[in-house]
Amino acid sequence: MAFAHQVLCSLLGFALLCLAMDRHHEDAFGRAPSRRRQQGLRALAVLAGLASTWTLWGRADWGLAWAGWSAQLSLGALPVVAVATWRARWLPAASLCAAATAFLLSLGRWG
Template sequence: MFCLLAAFALLCLAMERHHEEALGQAPSPRRQRALRGLAVLALLASAWALPARADWGLAWAAWFAQLSPAALFATLLATWWPRYLPAGATGSALVAVLLGVLAF
């Protein structure tokens, strides 16, 4: 869930409008590509945890069920509290890494 939230927050920050509202300036094309690439990596990292479940059907269903709340929360941050969007992306990524380390 936290990887998905980080991915959607990074995708929001890759958009000029949200980046400008959150950070006060438009992103450079290089930064946009980097943010999109990090978002893809976060999505892949969230799917990486799927093989830990025994039943693939339930694992994919749970992954898709977590997509909607993560996207909703990132959208709420980008819409009403854009200054907290970078902190939300960073915090959720750190929590995801911490939970991943603790799982091993």
Template sequence: MLLALLLCYGGFTALCLSMDRHHADLLGRKPTARRRQVMRVGGWLLLTLSLWAGVSANGWGLGLVEWFAVLMLSALLLVLLLPYRPRLALSLAALGLIASPVCAVLT
């Protein structure tokens, strides 16, 4: 489930960065329309990949339940980090996306 958690957190962070306000807060500038669209598509793609990772690890019955738990945990972590430690939130997403291929190979 670590892979699903890493992908969910990265997906939510990408969706967060597709919004003008959060993009400006985290990166210091407003996103272009193209970048906003890429972030939105990338975020949904990462969330879909996290669903695949959760279901492939444990089947549809338990995998779906664990995926919803991972969704809530990653969203809560992002919501709690954004107002107080925005750079840490962005760094964790980058680290998670770098570590996710390693986690996929190990599972």
């Protein structure tokens, strides 16, 4: 469950960073983002990135934990690249699905 949570948080973070870019935001929503929206998306992306490291804390094997986390970052980025490339309009919905699923996993795991 921790693996899925990390991948979903990584996916969410990359999707939010992607949507904070003018070109991708315009592809997804049909208009460029406002400065305030861009900053908000970037801030949420940082929070999602920090949430993806949640399961690293308290582990004895830090080397393996960081290596696994970097692999999970790559797994989270791959679907974002695919969706942003071929179906940019689906990116906001994919972000919401990833956020909701990660939240539900966090409730089941740590709640």
